[in-house]
Amino acid sequence: MSSRMRVTKGHTGNRRSHHHIKEPRLSKCANCGAYHLRHRVCPECGYYRGKMVVDVVAKQEARLKKMQAKTATTEASSNKVEEKTEKNKKTESETESNKSSKAATKKAGAKKKESTAKKDEK
Numbered sequence: 759m760s761s762r763m764r765v766t767k768g769h770t771g772n773r774r775s776h777h778h779i780k781e782p783r784l785s786k787c788a789n790c791g792a793y794h795l796r797h798r799v800c801p802e803c804g805y806y807r808g809k810m811v812v813d814v815v816a817k818q819e820a821r822l823k824k825m826q827a828k829t830a831t832t833e834a835s836s837n838k839v840e841e842k843t844e845k846n847k848k849t850e851s852e853t854e855s856n857k858s859s860k861a862a863t864k865k866a867g868a869k870k871k872e873s874t875a876k877k878d879e880k
């Protein structure tokens with residue numbers, strides 16, 4: 759890099775002086791008084807412009823149910839995974855035996871080639 763392209767520390771600092779994050783513009787909920795993002799539903803009570811948009815309690819219950827279902831399914835799936843690994847072990851042992859047999863055939867083929875090469879030499 760040529761010296762003319764060099765940016766001094768001060769130049770870098772001046773550029774980065776505008777990079778700080780601004781505070782979010784929060785407004786007070788008319789229903790419950792909690793702070794929420796502007797033009798968004800209040801996460802505490804689910805109200806927006808004096809109307810209930812989201813049933814927060816029902817949503818939380820649904821989320822809990824979903825979590826419970828998820829944990830139950832993960833337990834069941836973990837059992838399945840264990841079964842799968844056992845199957846994989848069996849197949850691996852089979853493949854290993856196949857490999858050893860293949861290696862034996864390869865060696866035999868190499869020997870044949872050597873023998874043919876010797877014949878050619880003669």
Ligand SMILES: [Zn+2]
Pocket residue numbers: 787788789790791792800801802803804805
């Ligand atoms: Zn609210």
